[in-house]
Amino acid sequence: MNPSTNAKAKILAAARKNAPADMALPDRLATAIRYDNPLEQFSSMLAAIGGEAVVVHSPDEADRIVRGRYDSALPWSSFVDGIGETNIAAAQLHDPHSLAGLDVAILPGHLAVAENGAIWITQSDDYARAIYFLCEHLVLVISADDIVHNMHEGYDQIAERALYPHQGFAAWVAGPSKTADIEQSLVIGAQGPRSLLVFIVA
Amino acid sequence: MNHATAAKKFVTNYERAHWHDASLWFVRSKRDKATEVIPEWEQLRETASQIKRHTLAHLTDYLEQFTREAESRGVVVHWAVDAKEHNEIVAELLAERGMTRLVKSKSMLTEECHLNDFLTERGVEVIDTDLGERIVQLRRETPSHIVLPAIHLKRQDVGQTFHEYLDAPPGLDSPDELTELARHHLREKLLAAEAGLTGVNFGIAETGGIVICTNEGNADLGTALPKLHIASMGIEKLIPKTEHLSVFLRLLARSATGQPITSYSSHFQGPRPDGELHIILVDNGRTNLMASTEFHRALNCIRCGACLNTCPVYRRSGGHSYHATVAGPIGSVLGPAQDPKQHHSLPFACTLCGSCTDVCPVKIPLHHQLLAFRSQLAEQKLVSAPKRWGMSVASTIMRRPWLFALTGRMARFSLRWLPRFITHSWPNTWAQKRELPDAPKQSFRGWLADRPNDDNRNVDNGKQK
Numbered sequence: 001m002n003p004s005t006n007a008k009a010k011i012l013a014a015a016r017k018n019a020p021a022d023m024a025l026p027d028r029l030a031t032a033i034r035y036d037n038p039l040e041q042f043s044s045m046l047a048a049i050g051g052e053a054v055v056v057h058s059p060d061e062a063d064r065i066v067r068g069r070y071d072s073a074l075p076w077s078s079f080v081d082g083i084g085e086t087n088i089a090a091a092q093l094h095d096p097h098s099l100a101g102l103d104v105a106i107l108p109g110h111l112a113v114a115e116n117g118a119i120w121i122t123q124s125d126d127y128a129r130a131i132y133f134l135c136e137h138l139v140l141v142i143s144a145d146d147i148v149h150n151m152h153e154g155y156d157q158i159a160e161r162a163l164y165p166h167q168g169f170a171a172w173v174a175g176p177s178k179t180a181d182i183e184q185s186l187v188i189g190a191q192g193p194r195s196l197l198v199f200i201v202a
Numbered sequence: 203m204n205h206a207t208a209a210k211k212f213v214t215n216y217e218r219a220h221w222h223d224a225s226l227w228f229v230r231s232k233r234d235k236a237t238e239v240i241p242e243w244e245q246l247r248e249t250a251s252q253i254k255r256h257t258l259a260h261l262t263d264y265l266e267q268f269t270r271e272a273e274s275r276g277v278v279v280h281w282a283v284d285a286k287e288h289n290e291i292v293a294e295l296l297a298e299r300g301m302t303r304l305v306k307s308k309s310m311l312t313e314e315c316h317l318n319d320f321l322t323e324r325g326v327e328v329i330d331t332d333l334g335e336r337i338v339q340l341r342r343e344t345p346s347h348i349v350l351p352a353i354h355l356k357r358q359d360v361g362q363t364f365h366e367y368l369d370a371p372p373g374l375d376s377p378d379e380l381t382e383l384a385r386h387h388l389r390e391k392l393l394a395a396e397a398g399l400t401g402v403n404f405g406i407a408e409t410g411g412i413v414i415c416t417n418e419g420n421a422d423l424g425t426a427l428p429k430l431h432i433a434s435m436g437i438e439k440l441i442p443k444t445e446h447l448s449v450f451l452r453l454l455a456r457s458a459t460g461q462p463i464t465s466y467s468s469h470f471q472g473p474r475p476d477g478e479l480h481i482i483l484v485d486n487g488r489t490n491l492m493a494s495t496e497f498h499r500a501l502n503c504i505r506c507g508a509c510l511n512t513c514p515v516y517r518r519s520g521g522h523s524y525h526a527t528v529a530g531p532i533g534s535v536l537g538p539a540q541d542p543k544q545h546h547s548l549p550f551a552c553t554l555c556g557s558c559t560d561v562c563p564v565k566i567p568l569h570h571q572l573l574a575f576r577s578q579l580a581e582q583k584l585v586s587a588p589k590r591w592g593m594s595v596a597s598t599i600m601r602r603p604w605l606f607a608l609t610g611r612m613a614r615f616s617l618r619w620l621p622r623f624i625t626h627s628w629p630n631t632w633a634q635k636r637e638l639p640d641a642p643k644q645s646f647r648g649w650l651a652d653r654p655n656d657d658n659r660n661v662d663n664g665k666q667k
Contacts, residue, residue, distance in 0.1 A: 004281050004282075005281075007287060008269075010283055011265075011483070012262050012265060014490075015262045015265065015437065015489050016262040017493075018492035018493035019260070020255070020259050021259065023252055023255040025252070025253065026248070026253060026256075045462060049462065096427050097393055097427060115452075116462035116463040130422075130423070130427055132426075133423045133466075150448075150452075151447075155444060155445045155447060156445075158444075159444070159445070164444070164471070165471070166275070166471070167275045167276070167472035168472065171422070171467060173465070174467075177418050178418070178465055179417060180417075182360050182381065184229065187377050189382070190333060191331065191333075191418050192420075192422070192466075193419070
């Protein structure tokens with residue numbers, strides 16, 4: 001028997017022997033917070049955590065904003081039709097280390113949560129997931145219809161719409177990378193993106 | 203070392219101790235603001251508590267399910283009875299692949315196992331990538347807080363550390379500039395790493411998935427760049443279902459720092475298509491703690507740090523005075539549960555104010571546990587002799603009303619007349635930094651009996667007519 005198998009048997013036996021008194025799994029929360037205007041709540045929450053939400057009515061409008069704000073002479077990558085562009089080699093997209101110099105990444109978000117400003121993103125076969133974390137500026141694009149009130153509704157949607165692949169990576173992204181490790185002083189742009197811009201397509 | 207002795211240096215620097223106190227109270231206040239806007243906050247806490255207690259009662263089943271599901275998605279699951287086994291598994295995974303550069307994101311479990319030293323001795327370069335952890339790692343210190351590892355340091359200390367180790371210009375002390383410098387240093391290390399090790403915030407039994415929460419994105423970078431991801435996970439981190447994350451992710455960051463959620467809450471199910479994911483399930487005393495009816499609920503802890511931020515003793519004595527992996531109220535239960543001889547003074551580093559219990563997102567009855575620990579430690583004779591004698595004298599007196607009244611009379615007399623060198627003598631540690639109150643002229647009972655006629659007059663000997 002290898003040591004890990006032996007350890008497994010030991011731990012499972014001890015956990016069974018020492019199990020505390022049973023307690024039933026609780027029911028789901030009867031109610032959870034809802035907002036009169038979830039879009040507005042989402043936008044103000046996102047601003048509070050260091051991101052920015054902009055409502056647009058067409059990809060063109062978003063495209064103009066992105067080009068006005070960032071320099072397309074720098075490396076960009078976009079996976080949202082009509083917004084921004086990809087000007088790096090396709091091979092780079094699959095090699096996480098070569099994404100280190102990426103300035104702007106424009107990617108789809110699947111869901112947004114009004115109570116905390118979080119956006120659900122998932123891994124794709126089209127690019128290494130490092131793209132979300134290595135780019136200097138992250139731009140996510142969501143539909144106004146995909147804003148839910150709270151996290152319970154969020155996970156409901158993830159289950160109903162199968163937004164969490166059987167195997168792979170997914171995350172709630174809420175704002176840019178940040179830290180307050182030095183004297184509780186908030187600094188935006190720790191190791192990951194320095195900004196998060198979210199387009200809400202209405 | 204005794205907590206009071208260890209805290210001496212910290213409290214002697216009056217200004218700094220008060221600055222520390224205020225910094226943490228600021229975090230506690232942010233927590234209050236973030237929770238007050240959620241009307242169902244108390245139901246959330248209750249639900250979280252029940253989910254955790256349910257999981258612990260069925261831990262074997264959930265561990266088996268978790269392992270089955272994780273393995274079906276291509277994860278290699280390892281088991282470690284103690285810290286040594288855990289460290290050996292990590293060292294072997296690296297050695298087998300000839301890897302010597304490891305980046306780590308925050309994991310209190312690897313602190314508990316003293317993994318960094320173990321690997322460094324074997325020629326592995328270990329880089330903590332959380333900014334606060336990197337700062338204390340460079341200083342060869344340990345984190346003084348489970349969520350804010352460098353909360354004991356001022357910006358000038360960090361500037362000095364970066365000047366010494368990262369070639370920062372002397373005198374650099376702006377948090378923006380220091381963080382920018384660390385960003386370049388850490389990204390360089392992340393890009394050069396061969397393996398990434400993370401802790402685990404939640405393991406989900408029904409999918410074998412794990413969830414890791416950070417603000418910096420360092421766990422994501424550390425697992426998206428190198429191909430080997432090792433996740434060290436205490437067996438108590440399990441929850442049954444994915445939907446339960448909605449409860450815990452609502453509680454965790456609000457309780458910890460007053461944020462509505464951390465910047466990144468990353469869900470891993472199986473390895474990257476081009477990589478490996480190894481999960482190490484660690485016991486290291488946890489199944490022993492499960493057997494204790496009094497203390498097993500300490501295993502429900504989700505490591506948010508709210509009890510540290512609110513604790514008046516922690517705030518004024520600093521995390522290092524605990525000499526334990528986890529400081530503060532939760533650490534004062536976990537420490538002595540692991541090693542009562544080493545950590546016997548911690549349950550006494552508590553005023554029993556109960557604030558920790560009030561803020562705990564999973565409703566661990568912390569101050570009740572700390573009180574219960576005191577009697578256990580007294581029974582094991584792990585309490586200092588003067589304290590033991592004192593308690594036994596007090597117990598003798600308090601069980602006898604006549605003796606209590608007599609002692610009260612004697613105390614009122616002697617407090618007034620005894621010379622200071624006796625009232626403030628060495629066994630009375632309480633009076634070392636404090637003045638004794640003026641002795642009252644009469645006892646409470648005497649005062650009550652002397653009151654003019656009213657309905658309460660007939661209260662005597664604690665019995666009401």
